[in-house]
Amino acid sequence: MNKPAKVHVMSDRKYTEKRIPFGYPIHYKVIKVTSNGAARWGAYNWVPISRASIGRSIGTEEKGIGIWNVNYRDVLLGWIDKKQLESKKHIYIFIE
Numbered sequence: 001m002n003k004p005a006k007v008h009v010m011s012d013r014k015y016t017e018k019r020i021p022f023g024y025p026i027h028y029k030v031i032k033v034t035s036n037g038a039a040r041w042g043a044y045n046w047v048p049i050s051r052a053s054i055g056r057s058i059g060t061e062e063k064g065i066g067i068w069n070v071n072y073r074d075v076l077l078g079w080i081d082k083k084q085l086e087s088k089k090h091i092y093i094f095i096e
Contacts, residue, residue, distance in 0.1 A: 022073050024059035029068075032057050045085050049077070 024030050031039040037051035039058060049058060053072065060068045066082035 022057075024057075024071075025061075028059035028061050028071075030057050030059050041080070041085060047080060047085065 031041070031047075033039050033049050033053045033056050035054055036046075037054055038046040038048045041047050047070075049070075056072065058077070059071045059073075060080070061071065063069050063079070068080045068082065070077045070080060
């Protein structure tokens with residue numbers, strides 16, 4: 001019944017925080033997530049993504065007329081309806 005700090009042993013392996021570069025397919029629109037956790041869509045619209053993804057790039061792929069899939073690497077985060085985004089409604093990303 002020892003406390004964890006008493007029995008913990010530091011690992012010999014070094015952890016590096018380097019990011020592995022990821023390339024989206026050429027037909028994707030790649031957007032960088034800014035310091036507020038959102039990505040700029042066009043000149044005036046912001047799409048909230050997550051504060052955990054600050055500084056990372058997301059890829060968007062058009063799937064239909066005005067419907068865009070939002071991906072982080074190979075994970076589908078959800079989709080955007082461009083009409084709702086431009087009409088300034090507050091529902092931007094629909095989670096799958």
